[in-house]
Amino acid sequence: MNPYLDIIVRSTAVYLFMIIALRIFGKKELSQLNTADVILILLISNSVQNAMVGNNTTLLGGLAAATILFIINFILKKLLFKYKKFNAFMLEKPEILIHNGTLDFKALSKVNITSEELKEAMREHGVEYFKDVKMAMLEIDGNISIITGDQTLKQTHYKRRKNHKNLIQGS
Structure with a gap:
């Protein structure tokens, strides 16, 4: 050959x-x-x-x-x-983690994200309470997108690492 x-x-x-x-x-x-x-x-x-x-x-x-x-x-x-x-x-599909302030524990379990990891991502976006999140989604690129329910419709992205101790803020 x-x-x-x-x-x-x-x-x-x-x-x-x-x-x-x-x-x-x-x-x-x-x-x-x-x-x-x-x-x-x-x-x-x-x-x-x-x-x-x-x-x-x-x-x-x-x-x-x-x-x-x-x-x-x-x-x-x-x-x-x-x-x-x-x-x-x-390719994986995006997963909705929070919808109108309600956590989807089944989705969190599926993608191996703890509520503590999600809280940390929310804090990075300046969001304190789950009730203030209109939607949080784990995107196919590994980012967690958070859309708040306030009047300004704040939208941010957060890069998630598998180990929550290694979370870094994305662009």
């Missing part, structure tokens, strides 16, 4: 494996990565490098692997845009 065709096949297999593995293990978006997640990604990239390029450590071998990864990623994004069922399968 042509060594570059071999790299293309190997890289494609690794890419598809990683997509499926990330989907199964439920990591939604990069904005939710904590230190352990970043270390995992670095170790995985190191562990699958040889699976993609084999013994070919040449510049052309590396460029062939990188090129096919970019091409597959481009195609995947086009498929996500074109086919709604595929998009629904691959």
Whole structure:
């Protein structure tokens, strides 16, 4: 087999494996990565490098692997845009966490957010009480959007990390 065709096949297999593995293990978006997640990604990239390029450590071998990864990623994004069922399968949906001041405990449990984490996100947005929240939603990008019920309709975004001790304010 042509060594570059071999790299293309190997890289494609690794890419598809990683997509499926990330989907199964439920990591939604990069904005939710904590230190352990970043270390995992670095170790995985190191562990699958040889699976993609084999013994070919040449510049052309590396460029062939990188090129096919970019091409597959481009195609995947086009498929996500074109086919709604595929998009629904691959991507999580936004979850309403608070509606008109009422917490949805089932949704909070589903997305592994405690009421304390939600309170912390609300405080970051300058909201003190649940009753003041018209809607709080965990977006598909990992942000918690909060819309207040006051006259000014304050709308803010909050980036959530999996570990509530590592919450950071988003843009």
